[in-house]
Amino acid sequence: MVTIEKLTKFYGSNRAVNNISFTINDNEVLGFLGPNGAGKSTTMNMIAGYLPMSAGAVTINGIDISKEPVKAKKNIGYLPEIPPVYPDMRVREYLSFCAGLKRVPIAQRSKEVHRVEELLRITDVRSKLIKNLSKGYKQRVGFAQALLGDPKFLILDEPTVGLDPNQVLEVRQIITDLKKDHSVIFSSHILSEVSAVCDRVVIINKGDIKAIDTIENLERSFDGSIILHIKIKGDRTGANSIIGLTDGVKEISSIEAEGSDFYSFTVAVEGDADAVRSTLMAELLKNNIQIVEIFSEKPDLESVFVKLINQTSKKSTAEDLLAELTENSGEPAPELPENAPETTDDAPPEGDSDGGKESAE
Amino acid sequence: MLSIYKKELQSFFFTPFAYAITALFMFLFTYIFNVAIGDLTQSTLSFSFTEIFYDVTFYFIFLVPIMTMRTFADERKFGTEILLMTSPVSVLQIVLGKFLANITVFLFMLAGSALFPIVTAIHGEVIVGQLICAYIGFFLWGAMFIALGMLISSFTENSIIAAIVGEIVMFAFMFIDDFSQTGFISQFPLLQDILYAFAAQPKFSYFSQGFIRLSDIVFFISAIIVFLAWNYIVIEKRRWNRG
Numbered sequence: 191m192v193t194i195e196k197l198t199k200f201y202g203s204n205r206a207v208n209n210i211s212f213t214i215n216d217n218e219v220l221g222f223l224g225p226n227g228a229g230k231s232t233t234m235n236m237i238a239g240y241l242p243m244s245a246g247a248v249t250i251n252g253i254d255i256s257k258e259p260v261k262a263k264k265n266i267g268y269l270p271e272i273p274p275v276y277p278d279m280r281v282r283e284y285l286s287f288c289a290g291l292k293r294v295p296i297a298q299r300s301k302e303v304h305r306v307e308e309l310l311r312i313t314d315v316r317s318k319l320i321k322n323l324s325k326g327y328k329q330r331v332g333f334a335q336a337l338l339g340d341p342k343f344l345i346l347d348e349p350t351v352g353l354d355p356n357q358v359l360e361v362r363q364i365i366t367d368l369k370k371d372h373s374v375i376f377s378s379h380i381l382s383e384v385s386a387v388c389d390r391v392v393i394i395n396k397g398d399i400k401a402i403d404t405i406e407n408l409e410r411s412f413d414g415s416i417i418l419h420i421k422i423k424g425d426r427t428g429a430n431s432i433i434g435l436t437d438g439v440k441e442i443s444s445i446e447a448e449g450s451d452f453y454s455f456t457v458a459v460e461g462d463a464d465a466v467r468s469t470l471m472a473e474l475l476k477n478n479i480q481i482v483e484i485f486s487e488k489p490d491l492e493s494v495f496v497k498l499i500n501q502t503s504k505k506s507t508a509e510d511l512l513a514e515l516t517e518n519s520g521e522p523a524p525e526l527p528e529n530a531p532e533t534t535d536d537a538p539p540e541g542d543s544d545g546g547k548e549s550a551e
Numbered sequence: 552m553l554s555i556y557k558k559e560l561q562s563f564f565f566t567p568f569a570y571a572i573t574a575l576f577m578f579l580f581t582y583i584f585n586v587a588i589g590d591l592t593q594s595t596l597s598f599s600f601t602e603i604f605y606d607v608t609f610y611f612i613f614l615v616p617i618m619t620m621r622t623f624a625d626e627r628k629f630g631t632e633i634l635l636m637t638s639p640v641s642v643l644q645i646v647l648g649k650f651l652a653n654i655t656v657f658l659f660m661l662a663g664s665a666l667f668p669i670v671t672a673i674h675g676e677v678i679v680g681q682l683i684c685a686y687i688g689f690f691l692w693g694a695m696f697i698a699l700g701m702l703i704s705s706f707t708e709n710s711i712i713a714a715i716v717g718e719i720v721m722f723a724f725m726f727i728d729d730f731s732q733t734g735f736i737s738q739f740p741l742l743q744d745i746l747y748a749f750a751a752q753p754k755f756s757y758f759s760q761g762f763i764r765l766s767d768i769v770f771f772i773s774a775i776i777v778f779l780a781w782n783y784i785v786i787e788k789r790r791w792n793r794g
Contacts, residue, residue, distance in 0.1 A: 238637040242791055263639040274634035279558075287561075290554025291638040335634070429641060 191216055192343055192373055197246035199232050206232045214373045219365060221388030222377040225499060229397040230377045234347050237375070238268040247367050250343055259500040264293065267341040268350055273332025277321030281312060281331055284320060285338065292339035306334040309364060325352040333361070344374045350383060362387050367432065381495055393498055400498045408494045416463040420455045421483035436473055438466035448459050452482060530543060554639065555648030563656050572618055576660045579610045583666050601759040602669060604685045608755065612696065614724055616717030618656060619700030622649050622708040626706035636790070646783050653697045661690065682760040688758020691771035692751060696721055698778035704784045728752040
């Protein structure tokens with residue numbers, strides 16, 4: 191298990207990562223989400239022991255990384271944003287060097303190198319110079335390096351960037367397989383990927399945690415309106431009034447003509463979407479309006495993400511102002527780190543419902 | 552540490568690098584050796600390896616920065632520093648591994664230069680004791696400059712800049728000796744003494760004359776330790792400052 195406690199990083203006076211705390215359980219893939227410049231890579235560099243933290247602690251299987259770095263790093267496999275490869279080395283030379291760095295015993299080294307080569311399907315390029323490899327292969331060589339010595343904790347910073355769709359699927363499969371006996375933290379800004387691979391996600395923006403939850407919970411907590419798409423044939427005005435009058439329909443956001451006699455309605459629905467849909471269908475059929483197509487659009491992680499990133503900024507500025515006020519009034523400084531994680535932990539679900547209502551009105 | 556040492560050696564010997572730089576070194580040595588032979592006159596049929604070594608040092612300071620320029624600069628440029636720093640090795644091991652690899656290349660070059668005394672011994676006579684002293688002196692002197700070159704390489708991520716700055720610094724370091732003897736500096740005996748204490752050339756010349764003085768050995772070894780420790784600090788400090 192990996193515990194991140196009150197991790198903070200200052201670059202000069204600029205706070206890149208602000209007091210974040212979370213844990214990565216055994217046999218779990220944790221997604222680490224955030225827009226560019228949110229502090230993802232900084233956080234991962236700190237967890238991996240590359241950057242020292244300004245405050246806070248990272249504990250890997252009970253070993254504090256700033257107190258016993260060498261011991262802690264034995265349990266870490268790290269794939270940074272840019273794969274750390276030497277262009278003038280051959281793949282097998284590079285991997286066997288990395289195996290040595292990671293203290294794989296000499297007798298097992300070539301076996302271990304073979305294992306990761308097979309796993310990432312780079313066996314056929316093992317004798318090539320790394321500088322001659324394509325971006326996708328370099329990425330895979332970097333990934334292979336992280337798996338050497340079978341560390342139990344993997345930090346993957348955007349592992350699928352630069353891969354073709356096929357390879358992306360392969361890498362996802364590898365990560366899913368690794369879950370059996372590893373803990374993985376995996377950053378990305380591709381949301382479909384995160385929802386395909388991760389059990390839980392941590393969303394950060396501007397160094398603050400916006401949410402830590404399972405994907406299902408996040409999607410559920412997002413109680414904005416569900417969108418129904420209805421395509422009908424024929425009587426447009428009739429359909430319009432029926433849809434507009436049905437209970438649970440919040441608004442008709444658009445009507446588009448498709449072809450000569452087809453119209454697409456985009457309808458925002460409140461409450462139980464399934465019930466509203468059946469009523470709508472019944473009403474329309476009763477009035478002899480042909481329904482060509484009807485489907486609902488579920489809120490996905492994408493909208494949750496966008497909402498969390500945008501909406502919380504308001505709230506957090508208020509919090510920041512408060513924090514600054516207490517700071518300036520000479521309150522003891524240690525108060526801050528204790529208060530902040532509580533509020534950030536609780537804020538997202540609350541903020542969610544608030545935000546939802548706001549936009550509903 | 553061993554794997555870093557091995558990897559560095561590979562990057563020297565699996566590429567033309569070590570061979571090219573050794574060839575250049577041999578070329579310089581040959582040139583100076585031939586000049587020494589050319590200066591032979593009927594009256595004194597002897598020449599001094601001491602003087603050859605002394606001349607070689609002058610050219611050698613242009614080779615050392617080329618050898619050391621990539622040591623840390625390239626790690627930063629390719630982003631591989633992060634690999635080393637997140638592996639279970641300490642910064643000290645990284646610095647030492649790289650230092651030893653550079654020293655190995657240096658020994659390879661020295662081994663090449665042994666050709667000349669051997670040829671001389673076949674056709675004439677060599678004063679072995681003095682030659683060994685000269686080699687010990689040259690080795691310590693070179694090791695110190697290698698440590699200095701590595702330090703300069705850790706300041707930048709551009710290896711060419713590292714080489715140029717290295718050459719300037721080493722040049723300055725070499726001429727502290729002459730500088731401290733100038734009329735202007737002689738006006739301030741204290742300053743002159745301090746400058747002279749830092750001059751590596753006089754200490755090297757004792758070795759090449761066949762004297763092994765403890766104070767000279769201590770000078771070289773402590774200079775190596777200071778440069779390597781400084782190197783260690785630079786790398787650690789940058790992790791903290793990185794912005």
